[in-house]
Amino acid sequence: DLDRPGLNRARPRFRAGGAVVSSYSYGVNALGQRETVTTSGPAMAAPATTRWGYDALGQLVSEDFANNQSANPRDRGYAYDLIGNREHSIQGSTNPLASGNLAYDADSLNQYDSIGTFQPVHDDDGNLTTGQLHSAALVNLTGTAYTGTLHWNGENRLTKVEDGATVKATYQYDFMGRRVRKQVGNAVTWYVYDGFNELGRFTQNGTTAPAIERTYTWGLDLSNTPQGAGGVGGLLAIKIHHPQSTIYYPTYDANGNISEYLAANGSVAAHFEYDGFGNTVVNTDTNGLFDYRFSTKPLEDVTGLYYYGYRYYDPVTGRWPSRDPIAEKGGVNLYAFVGNSPLFQIDRLGLACSVVPDGEGGYKLECTEDPNSWDLTEVNDFTFDKRTGNLKINSRLIKGIIAGLRIEFEGFELSNELPKIENKIKELLESKADTLPEKICLGAVYFGGQFLLSEKIGGGIVIWSHEEIEVSVEGLIDFDTGEHRCPVISRTNSID
Structure with missing residues (x-):
């Protein structure tokens, strides 16, 4: 069940068997920006209110979890230059200039030359070739990073990721730019689509024949059309075929981020919570079954990147590792993610940001x-x-x-x-x-x-x-x- 009197003020409440599983109640400021969210329900550890702050451009500058003045590991603070590149960020505080912050330096192409002591590298096409990557097990920005080498083809699509001499993953794409094959070690995954919505995937390990692993059922997304919002908020069910056939049903917050996966009996199989830019801060998916999470996009388990269709997204840096395929027509900063306004905007396919609609539209x-x-x-x-x-x-x-x-x-x-x-x-x-x-x-x-x-x-x-x-x-x-x-x-x- 989803109460939707207007998504900027949405009150998504998901019920199983009549009982509320999770509830999100939003408050907005005088400019219509989401300012608070109060979460409750048995899926949550405890009811809590998070408060967000914005600058004059509508960019997210603070995230105060539990709406208190004491430091909390889920608190966030951000500061940007005039074109939207991060200059400072911090975890555990809402002040990006406080002690312990992370400093960023961007060049004239809006590519980061340094993030703290790390120095990213880009190729002549603007693709990130050396960057800090994280496993999908990263929770609340806690985990081990590795220096990844990223390889891109002539169409600026990610084809291989390496950690030193170890190949972490390889990727292949079809004529539409959709990822149709992924290989990690000896395990190969094949993807089938309707448009850019994934319908199913087949897995093959070594010399075994490909077997169907899971299938997906989609409905209307946040645009109230099948794919007008790139499927965000539109996934209705996922069927995992092996080792036994099981169906799970996702629930959402108002921005199309998956909050829970419910089993057929209404029990919570997994619960997720995110910070503003999509970093997972709560993850109860102990078996690693579910990769569709933030913005209803799949999270890569070997890189920590979200696959959006046209591009991959890094929630840790809050930006894309490759340039916008539509160039400046998508904004002057080719790497920025939804104008640094992720609480009331989404990106459909890594190509174009959209405002989450207020009401039916x-x-x-x-x-x-x-x-x-x-x-x-x-x-x-x-x-x-x-x-x-x-x-x-x-x-x-x-x-x-x-x-x-x-x-x-x-x-x-x-x-x-x-x-x-x-x-x-x-x-x-x-x-x-x-x-x-x-x-x-x-x-x-x-x-x-x-x-x-x-x-x-x-x-x-x-x-x-x-x-x-x-x-x-x-x-x-x-x-x-x-x-x-x-x-x-x-x-x-x-x-x-």
Whole structure:
């Protein structure tokens, strides 16, 4: 059971046989950022409230476990430079500048030259080739690190990890970049997908024939679509086939992090808790059965990295070891993880961050009948709330357009909704064909090049006159030549 009155204020409560297993109750500040979470239920060691702090850019700067002033091993503190690289971090305190902190130094490419006394190394393509890696047994940042050598192919996909002369793991990928084969020692695992959601895996050890190890059942993820959020929060069940057939059911917090795996009788098979950046702080999975954890992504048991699809993520450093495949269109810092705002944002596939939706999401079209009521004067008049994911785009009175239009969208990428929105817009405009200019253009907006329509929240549909020369839109229409590269509606209601 999941109570979801609005995910920023969500109260996920999971029940088994009528009894609450785990409960997460969130509080938000005046900016809509999650500020507190109170956890309770028999899956937890004890009820507790954690308080989070943010800087002016919405970056996580403090995590105060149990909401007290005394030091706690689960407390965290972070400080960043102007582009989002860590300058200091600390465990056991909320003050990143306190004694015992860890200092970071980033170069002009936003690659870390040093983390404490360790010196990471990157290749010419920006991939981490020498880094500190950790086993999946790492709990609350306690465990043994090793200096790993990472190998990448020409498409910047991780292919091999070594610890000195020992090969820890090798990986192979298909044409979509999905990892389809992993080998650790003599054990080989093959992966089968629907999109980027894993459907099952087969294992083979030595010369034995491949045998099905586990299968996965998926439902709607946080986007209320099958894969709009990259499957985050959408895993319904996992069936482990060997040594005996057993089904487990995951439960979640409001950000799509797996909290428990429940057996069919409702008992807790495993319980996990995480810090803001995804480091495991509580792990009761003594048998190591479950790798899907933070953000509903699988944790690598030999590297401590989460596999997101397009990239691997390191929760210890809170960043990606490789550059963003969509380059600066995903943000100016190619290694940053969700803008250092992991408590109300997720990354779908290692490619694009999205704001966790507040409520069910959707869109709304409104027509302003009276053009005299418009007072919009700015080109590209829109508002976009990165904290909540609310997008509002307003048409403006440009050379005869009198059909006012506002789109409000709460949720993730608009690509799943675009056909519906386009049809609604066309219907609205065609109903006013007699008063429209000769041609208007339907297209998508890139806000400062930061939000890709097909990948990130912030895309949208906007209408404008083909005669307008001031509108700043990338790759949709060349107003100097008049070349239209988007659907056009004329007064005769036909679509070119």
